[in-house]
Amino acid sequence: MAKSIKGYIDGKAVEVNAGETILSVARRNNIEIPTLCHLKEFNEVGFCRLCVVEVEGQKDLISSCDTPFEDGMVITTNSKNVENSRKSVLSLLASKHRFNCFVCPKESECTFYDRLSDQDVEITDFGSSKGRNIGIIDGPAIVQDLSKCVVCKKCVSVCANVSATKTLKFHDDLGADTFVSPTKGLTFAEDGCINCGACLKVCPTGTLQVKDDTAVLKNLLKGDENTVIAQVSYETIYALTERDKVETFEERLNIVLELLETLGFDYHISLDLGTNMVIEKQAKALKKHLESGSKTPLIASDYSFAKYIENFADELIPNLFSGKSEHLSQAVAIRNVICEEKGLDVSKVKIVSILPTIGAKEEILRDDNKGLIDLVITTNELALLRRNVKFNNQSKARIGIDTSIKKLTIKPLIEGYEKTNPTITDAVVNEVFKAKLSFQPIDDKKFSKLSIANINGKGIIKAETGTGAKQLVKYLSETAGHNIVYVVANGTTGGSMNGSGQPLSKEDFFTVLARRNKLAAELKAEVRTHTSNDELNAIAGKVADDMLKTSFKKNNLRK
Amino acid sequence: MSKNIKVEDLYELWIENEEVKLPDSSVFSSSSSYLESRKKEICGKCVSCRDGIPFVKNLVDKFSNGKANANDLTIFKNIVNNFRSSKCSVGLDTGKNMEVVLRNNFDAFQDKVK
Numbered sequence: 121m122a123k124s125i126k127g128y129i130d131g132k133a134v135e136v137n138a139g140e141t142i143l144s145v146a147r148r149n150n151i152e153i154p155t156l157c158h159l160k161e162f163n164e165v166g167f168c169r170l171c172v173v174e175v176e177g178q179k180d181l182i183s184s185c186d187t188p189f190e191d192g193m194v195i196t197t198n199s200k201n202v203e204n205s206r207k208s209v210l211s212l213l214a215s216k217h218r219f220n221c222f223v224c225p226k227e228s229e230c231t232f233y234d235r236l237s238d239q240d241v242e243i244t245d246f247g248s249s250k251g252r253n254i255g256i257i258d259g260p261a262i263v264q265d266l267s268k269c270v271v272c273k274k275c276v277s278v279c280a281n282v283s284a285t286k287t288l289k290f291h292d293d294l295g296a297d298t299f300v301s302p303t304k305g306l307t308f309a310e311d312g313c314i315n316c317g318a319c320l321k322v323c324p325t326g327t328l329q330v331k332d333d334t335a336v337l338k339n340l341l342k343g344d345e346n347t348v349i350a351q352v353s354y355e356t357i358y359a360l361t362e363r364d365k366v367e368t369f370e371e372r373l374n375i376v377l378e379l380l381e382t383l384g385f386d387y388h389i390s391l392d393l394g395t396n397m398v399i400e401k402q403a404k405a406l407k408k409h410l411e412s413g414s415k416t417p418l419i420a421s422d423y424s425f426a427k428y429i430e431n432f433a434d435e436l437i438p439n440l441f442s443g444k445s446e447h448l449s450q451a452v453a454i455r456n457v458i459c460e461e462k463g464l465d466v467s468k469v470k471i472v473s474i475l476p477t478i479g480a481k482e483e484i485l486r487d488d489n490k491g492l493i494d495l496v497i498t499t500n501e502l503a504l505l506r507r508n509v510k511f512n513n514q515s516k517a518r519i520g521i522d523t524s525i526k527k528l529t530i531k532p533l534i535e536g537y538e539k540t541n542p543t544i545t546d547a548v549v550n551e552v553f554k555a556k557l558s559f560q561p562i563d564d565k566k567f568s569k570l571s572i573a574n575i576n577g578k579g580i581i582k583a584e585t586g587t588g589a590k591q592l593v594k595y596l597s598e599t600a601g602h603n604i605v606y607v608v609a610n611g612t613t614g615g616s617m618n619g620s621g622q623p624l625s626k627e628d629f630f631t632v633l634a635r636r637n638k639l640a641a642e643l644k645a646e647v648r649t650h651t652s653n654d655e656l657n658a659i660a661g662k663v664a665d666d667m668l669k670t671s672f673k674k675n676n677l678r679k
Numbered sequence: 680m681s682k683n684i685k686v687e688d689l690y691e692l693w694i695e696n697e698e699v700k701l702p703d704s705s706v707f708s709s710s711s712s713y714l715e716s717r718k719k720e721i722c723g724k725c726v727s728c729r730d731g732i733p734f735v736k737n738l739v740d741k742f743s744n745g746k747a748n749a750n751d752l753t754i755f756k757n758i759v760n761n762f763r764s765s766k767c768s769v770g771l772d773t774g775k776n777m778e779v780v781l782r783n784n785f786d787a788f789q790d791k792v793k
Contacts, residue, residue, distance in 0.1 A: 298723030
């Protein structure tokens with residue numbers, strides 16, 4: 121785009137692209153303007169007024185995030201007026217925020233706290249507050265604490281534009297008492313939430329948070345009565361140890377296992393068995409689907425994407441792969457095969473999945489899945505527990521573990537970790553087509569969340585987020601007969617590596633993702649098969665197919 | 680000086696006459712009821728107006744009740760000036776009128792400080 125407009129910011133001459141906002145021009149020129157509600161492309165609304173600047177010749181301040189730079193503008197971003205205004209808006213927000221930071225799950229990753237700190241706001245001037253609204257909207261995976269909301273509307277924007285569920289709404293009919301929540305009187309689930317976690321990623325405070333189940337976990341681990349098994353995802357191992365100065369996967373695993381042992385777990389197991397079981401069932405289902413000559417694709421999705429289909433695109437329910445997910449499939453095997461083989465009393469076995477995404481917290485409560493897994497905790501919850509253990513350096517002694525031991529006493533339920541990296545999709549495609557996948561974006565803006573791979577004249581689609589689900593419905597109707605046979609879908613923002621259950625970070629989303637992917641890439645990258653491990657293969661072979669089925673229902677929430 | 684000056688007209692009048700002010704006897708009641716009436720206009724979007732108008736209204740009442748301290752006066756000035764960062768005329772107009780109150784009835788507020 122031609123740079124034809126010129127102006128000044130803090131005395132520096134700048135060139136401007138037509139239509140570019142003042143904030144964008146400033147950032148491009150390394151001039152820092154603080155923001156709180158701004159979310160590029162999604163929420164450029166000027167609500168928080170933190171990004172205000174002074175324009176020469178105007179007495180009123182204007183917000184830089186939603187005001188286009190006009191020719192000849194002379195902008196000041198750091199005048200006394202501007203600085204006072206920023207302090208005032210932050211003080212006003214602080215006057216309606218409940219500061220119970222010592223128990224807030226946002227801990228050191230709170231953007232609001234950072235802004236208060238870097239603008240030198242004296243909170244004491246405004247006294248303590250019970251919060252803008254009092255109340256908690258509780259859910260199995262997401263919890264909203266209304267007392268901490270700063271009404272920035274970021275969550276509402278991503279709920280509409282990323283998740284595409286429009287669960288969170290900006291209730292401004294009450295003017296000064298504006299608040300954000302699902303439709304009044306409805307829970308997140310009743311209002312179509314798919315637990316994608318997009319809102320958790322953007323919330324600048326601890327308002328939207330993952331349901332904290334650490335107390336439930338501590339209760340499960342108390343005493344000797346239960347045999348508690350941790351199912352640990354690979355993504356958890358990378359993310360939990362990403363800041364540790366260690367080199368190998370084994371060292372990372374050891375850190376996690378030492379923590380699990382300290383907390384009181386009896387056994388650990390990777391998700392390799394469950395993953396192999398899903399690969400086998402999904403490959404079988406895809407082969408059968410191809411043989412049937414169906415005109416519509418088989419859709420293999422995570423829990424969030426399937427939930428979107430149940431809620432808003434129920435015509436696709438018959439296309440969903442009807443097998444349980446990895447951690448649930450594995451729990452079936454543990455309860456029905458492994459416990460007997462290992463001589464464990466299944467009635468005393470408690471299974472805890474430690475996962476990078478939050479949807480599983482709700483998934484385990486569905487009728488099909490009840491009684492299989494006792495608790496799902498996220499990597500972030502485990503990270504918080506780790507911080508407490510570290511902080512409390514007497515904790516090992518306190519809970520009766522000899523701190524001098526070098527050899528771990530937590531036992532592997534099955535020896536070893538496969539340490540393989542490629543996805544279930546790669547493995548299924550390898551098994552069915554004997555080919556490698558290479559997705560290309562679809563060259564059409566309206567299908568921005570879809571990409572496509574062609575293998576032997578057959579199309580495979582990759583769809584991401586709830587918006588991807590919405591686009592998929594449209595794409596399939598527009599391309600009927602184009603031989604799309606398989607869809608792999610992920611409704612979770614950030615996928616597994618940077619999912620909503622992974623440790624929070626103030627860093628750029630893609631920086632975090634790249635770092636974790638790099639750690640994962642250190643593992644061998646050959647495409648896995650479900651038959652590569654004889655021991656796992658033998659266990660999987662003893663689990664009846666019908667025990668691994670899951671069903672879907674129409675929720676009739678189409679908006 | 681007319682006893683019938685309304686807060687909502689202050690800024691317009693001030694452009695003509697920089698000395699325009701509310702009668703000291705009614706400065707708190709007039710300001711408070713003006714700010715209360717502005718609450719109905721709040722759209723709820725921008726912080727300066729949404730949280731600023733109720734906040735300033737409470738402060739005016741605090742002064743009126745003789746419970747304000749010197750720090751409240753500083754906060755009052757800051758929040759009134761901050762209406763200049765509002766998104767639309769609801770906050771901007773409220774701020775301009777209250778700026779005139781603050782400028783020309785300042786003594787009334789100062790006298791109420793504990």
